[in-house]
Amino acid sequence: MAKTSAQKDEAGEAAGTGRRRESKEKRREQLINATIDSLARRGYASTTLANVSDGARLSRGIVNFHFDSKDNLLIETLQFMSDEYQANWKARYAASDDDTASRLAALVTADLDRAICTPRKVSAWFALMAEAKSRPAYQKLVWERDARYRACLTENCRMAKEEADYTFDPETVTAAIYAMQEGLWLRLALGGREYRRATALKTALEMLGTVFPCHFAPDGMPLLEAHRSKKGRRK
Amino acid sequence: MAKTSAQKDEAGEAAGTGRRRESKEKRREQLINATIDSLARRGYASTTLANVSDGARLSRGIVNFHFDSKDNLLIETLQFMSDEYQANWKARYAASDDDTASRLAALVTADLDRAICTPRKVSAWFALMAEAKSRPAYQKLVWERDARYRACLTENCRMAKEEADYTFDPETVTAAIYAMQEGLWLRLALGGREYRRATALKTALEMLGTVFPCHFAPDGMPLLEAHRSKKGRRK
DNA sequence: ACTTTTATTGAATGGCCATTCAATAAGTGA
DNA sequence: TCACTTATTGAATGGCCATTCAATAAAAGT
Secondary structure (H helix, E strand, O other): OOOOOHHHHHHOOOHHHHHHHHHHHHHHHHHHHHHHHHHHHHOOOOOOHHHHHHHOOOOOOHHHHHHOOHHHHHHHHHHHHHHHHHHHHHHHHHHOOOOHHHHHHHHHHHHOOOOOOOHHHHHHHHHHHOOHHHOHHHHHHHHHHHHHHHHHHHHHHHHHHHHHOOOOOHHHHHHHHHHHHHHHHHHHHHOOOOOOHHHHHHHHHHHHHHHOOOOEOOOOOEOOHHHOOHHHOOO | OOOOOHHHHHHOOOHHHHHHHHHHHHHHHHHHHHHHHHHHHHOOOOOOHHHHHHHOOOOOOHHHHHHOOHHHHHHHHHHHHHHHHHHHHHHHHHHOOOOHHHHHHHHHHHHOOOOOOOHHHHHHHHHHHOOHHHOHHHHHHHHHHHHHHHHHHHHHHHHHHHHHOOOOOHHHHHHHHHHHHHHHHHHHHHOOOOOOHHHHHHHHHHHHHHHOOOOEOOOOOEOOHHHOOHHHOOO
16 A cells, blocks of 8 residues: 555665655544544435545645545545454453453453444444445455454353353354344434433343353442352253 | 326326325336436445436436436435335334343344345445535434444343343443444455355344353354353343 | 756636426327 | 326436545655
8 A cells, every 4th residue: 555665664664754654644533533523423324535534624635646536535434443442452351350250251342442442433334334235445444344343242141141041042142142232232323412422331231241140240240250140040 | 206296196096096105106216226226336435427327227317307406316226225224123123032131132134134244335335424424414414323222232231131130331332332333344345355254243242242241142142041151241 | 057857826618417498299178 | 089187207417425536735855
């Protein structure tokens, strides 16, 4: 992507080179942010390059200089949001207690985290996602993002099942939880004032408690392994 | 909308008039169907009036004659799908057994019914829904459709709670179930081959069984009132 | 200071698309 | 058959928008 000559790479980061490249990255991010703004405010169909460059307070030709085409700008915007999403849940997952209940809670709360679950970002995400069916490049990015998160979720559902002799099918439960998460996002994206992030989080945690009764207290707090009893299991 | 003179209305349905008006309605539905096709295949942004008229095998100017504007065509398409959706679940709800478990099952299965839950229709629905945030007319239709269904769902969650002394909050449970349904739709809309309607239905029913353990057998079949026991309740 | 590379601008271009409209066909009632 | 209404066509219009590009500014290297 960065086509600055190969010499620079082997010569390391000279001061000047470094400054130029940093500036270049800043511009790109600035433009991506303006794109997210426009997608969230105006929707996909009404987002124009003029909107984006105006939003970034730059001139008309700027996007084609940094991203070659509008199409490419949108793909890189999707990539940007996908990366940010993944970095967020992986960090929270890594930081969670060494315990299945905590890990499940971490995955679910990560999805509804302040950092990524803003009306602005969620709206922009769905604006692009809705076009994914007819755009292979989008579809691939959306699909891969989902697959990584879901794989981790399934893994922990399996683990929970072993720990507490639940009789559910881990794949089905994963599908249900993940569908709920996406549905909650969708509702936030639609943006009636009635639905807020905190409410969605409460809903999601309550559902976790219902599905994994041996792993969570009624209020949605994870139960540490020591305090669990297998009698609570259902089905 | 139909601006055919007022005389005809008071004169009743003369043979000729009737035939003309029926033809007019047929055209409109034909064009709406072509619109749904295009939305599902190409997405919102790439759906043009030329696509629609070609899809209906009619000429370029035809949409503006029957719908005045592209904007109006899309609104009426959304309305059409919204009406169809509502008619479907209301019919199934009315036909269900006089029993809370059956009613809940009817609501959930209606959403994933063959008749309305086709990849084509679900994709078109989300294509329009994604633009709803920036289009008040869309937002209103989507919101109203949701509100009617959810009100009915909440009503039955409350009823179930009373019948079996569940301790959950009916509003929260409604939000969770409904979010899951929308998430399952979204997944069908994205259209990877891996997700099918039947799988989604299984997921949804299994979740019903988990949330309302006194009302459903482990396999998702509704339990008749006579066979329920309150001991099964959780939390 | 001077050359070269890189970044930015904004006007010009060309294509696509919704909408209009004059012409025409088809159907209706006398 | 003849007026008259309604439906349909397809070419013409005008606007919007992505993309290009020549000119210019800024920065880096020498």
